Amino acid sequence: MAVLPIIIAPHPVLKQVAKPVPAVDQRIARLMDDMVETMYEANGIGLAAPQVGILDRVIVVDVHEKDEPPNPIRMANPEVVWASPDLAVCEEGCLSIPEQYAEVTRPSAVRVRYLDREGQERELDASGMLATCIQHEIDHLNGVLFVDHLSMLKRGMIMRRLQKQQKQKATA
Ligand code: GNR
Ligand code: NI
Numbered sequence: 001m002a003v004l005p006i007i008i009a010p011h012p013v014l015k016q017v018a019k020p021v022p023a024v025d026q027r028i029a030r031l032m033d034d035m036v037e038t039m040y041e042a043n044g045i046g047l048a049a050p051q052v053g054i055l056d057r058v059i060v061v062d063v064h065e066k067d068e069p070p071n072p073i074r075m076a077n078p079e080v081v082w083a084s085p086d087l088a089v090c091e092e093g094c095l096s097i098p099e100q101y102a103e104v105t106r107p108s109a110v111r112v113r114y115l116d117r118e119g120q121e122r123e124l125d126a127s128g129m130l131a132t133c134i135q136h137e138i139d140h141l142n143g144v145l146f147v148d149h150l151s152m153l154k155r156g157m158i159m160r161r162l163q164k165q166q167k168q169k170a171t172a
Contacts (some may be wrong), residue, residue: 001037004052009096009145010159017056018048020120021076024119028058032074032117035060039105040070046133048140051096059137063099063129073124081123083107090132092146099165100158104149106135122142127162 007013021028024075031054034099039047039060047059057077093101109127112134116122126134136146147155 001041002034003041004034004038006038006047006051006095007053008098009094009147009162011096013050013053013055014096014140014145015143016055017143018050018057018059021115024076024115026118028056028076029117031056031058032060032076036062036072036074039072042095045129046137047095048137050140050143056057057141059122059134059141061130061133061137063133074117075112075134076092076116076119078114078134078141080110080135080138081113082111082126084109088128088132091130091138092132094136097145097158097162098142100147100162102146102150102154102158104132104136104146106149107134110135112138140153 031049033049035052038052045063049056049058059075059078060072062070062072084107086108087105089103089105091101092104108131110131111121111123111125147158
């Protein structure tokens, strides 16, 4: 396993649409494992392959509570097959937009179809933080960041704050 470098916005790879994986082969299983390790190392609750520069439709999530054992979920070709009509607001962050947060509104529950690490087709019913996180990760596969759900004004404020913070970090 390996910790991969996470790409920070604005970067063109984060705007690209990722390709479906034809099958969950050795390479994809390895990528899933490396992404889980990278997610844990970064203290994230999810990670999408484009965030580590790989344009395959692969995501990992783990929303376990601190007092519970880890529960990583690895997904290839995840697809929302049902979304609840009721919406939920969640304060979101993103490892590719470090230290910036904003409220995003999304369906409060989703059913997602995907291929697991063994290439088996599965469905998962998600609500709460898990539903939010899965939708955030699938957005990444479509070149969409959480700030794209905000008004132009709020997005501009966050991206300018991020630029300033990244420049300060580079010269610190
Ligand atoms: O670690 C993360 N936290 C988070 C919090 C609220 C909503 C979504 C997320 S996902 C984010 C990790 C990340 O950037 N995944 O793409
Ligand atoms: Ni993200």
